[in-house]
Amino acid sequence: MVELDGSVGEGGGQIVRSALTLALMTGQPFKLVNIRSGRSRPGLQPQHVTCVKAAAEVGRARFKGGEVGSTTLYFEPHQVQAGQYRWDIRTAGAVSLVLQTIYLPLLLRTTQPSEVVITGGTHVPNAPCVHFLQLTWSAYLLRMGLKVAVELVRPGFYPRGGGQIRVLLEPAPAVLPLQLLDCPHLDTATVWSACAGLPRSVAERQAQRLKERLHAESLKTVVQVEQWQALSPGTMAAVVFRQTPVPTLFFALGERGKPAEAVADEAAEEALAFLHSQAPVDPHSADQLLLPLAFSQQSSAFRTSTITRHLVTNAHVVRTFLPISINLQGEEGTSGIVHIGSVL
Numbered sequence: 001m002v003e004l005d006g007s008v009g010e011g012g013g014q015i016v017r018s019a020l021t022l023a024l025m026t027g028q029p030f031k032l033v034n035i036r037s038g039r040s041r042p043g044l045q046p047q048h049v050t051c052v053k054a055a056a057e058v059g060r061a062r063f064k065g066g067e068v069g070s071t072t073l074y075f076e077p078h079q080v081q082a083g084q085y086r087w088d089i090r091t092a093g094a095v096s097l098v099l100q101t102i103y104l105p106l107l108l109r110t111t112q113p114s115e116v117v118i119t120g121g122t123h124v125p126n127a128p129c130v131h132f133l134q135l136t137w138s139a140y141l142l143r144m145g146l147k148v149a150v151e152l153v154r155p156g157f158y159p160r161g162g163g164q165i166r167v168l169l170e171p172a173p174a175v176l177p178l179q180l181l182d183c184p185h186l187d188t189a190t191v192w193s194a195c196a197g198l199p200r201s202v203a204e205r206q207a208q209r210l211k212e213r214l215h216a217e218s219l220k221t222v223v224q225v226e227q228w229q230a231l232s233p234g235t236m237a238a239v240v241f242r243q244t245p246v247p248t249l250f251f252a253l254g255e256r257g258k259p260a261e262a263v264a265d266e267a268a269e270e271a272l273a274f275l276h277s278q279a280p281v282d283p284h285s286a287d288q289l290l291l292p293l294a295f296s297q298q299s300s301a302f303r304t305s306t307i308t309r310h311l312v313t314n315a316h317v318v319r320t321f322l323p324i325s326i327n328l329q330g331e332e333g334t335s336g337i338v339h340i341g342s343v344l
């Protein structure tokens, strides 16, 4: 049985999710203690509980300690099965993080396509939004030979959630390695601003500010403003760099009392820091690429604009399950190169 301490490194929900994925991929059971011990509300929250249930359903697994508030989880996988799955987080917990827990086993440990429908938050803080999945994450996966089609059925914001994604997953024979070390080549930048349950002028103000911020960098922009329907009101301000190797989306979300311009500035700052770094891989993709690349038969390397604590932590969890070399060249908080060896 693999033993893990959930308080190491970043000490958040990602350790739970990565452990679940790695257990399903390798067939190894695990015991995880001190789950999210550094957080203000430690233990599993509804999003993580849904991840445990989803992983158990997909992997016909047995588990203990999978309820809200639990700080110890035992998980024993059995056989991964393709199929049609539906999960409802019942809060605005991130649907993207549930998907990221189970997509790899459904792609690589089955021979039939799967369809997954997940209900919850599609645009919530500290998690990929659905457009990031569609534009950036799926594009990386495709370069690795993995086909995942993500459809936004309806958006869902904090606190009521109720958003939904529908995802089609094609089984794949193998993961192709990545070598992403060169500077990216930028084609155009898109400003994408949307709001739900709020006047269109809010989205227009976000778009205007984003446009100004990008023009100040002499970037040519295309502007897209949308109004959505959702259970809770919300806004999104996003920048998409249409570039090779992969289009990269940065976003920020509105909240009560936060001016539209501040939302736009938040997205612009993250996007521009990435642009100025000249690295091909954004910090969020960096931690998300580790797991699929760890299962490639060949070694990979990529340069990222920031080595985050999430990345360092995920490397630790992968090494706990797999006899593999992962070498992070660079300091946490700075840009660096990630080398992932093939499974020994």
Ligand SMILES: Nc1ncnc2c1ncn2[C@@H]1O[C@H](COP(=O)(O)OP(=O)(O)OP(=O)(O)O)[C@@H](O)[C@H]1O
Binding pocket: 011, 012, 013, 014, 015, 036, 039, 047, 097, 125, 126, 127, 128, 129, 132, 251, 283, 284, 285, 287, 288, 310
């Ligand atoms: N703006 C963003 N764009 C894309 N991905 C993001 C973004 N923000 C966060 N992520 C990704 O979402 C994941 C969040 O993991 P994290 O452990 O923080 O989540 P969590 O389960 O909500 O945990 P906790 O509440 O314990 O911090 C990471 O893979 C991170 O890269």
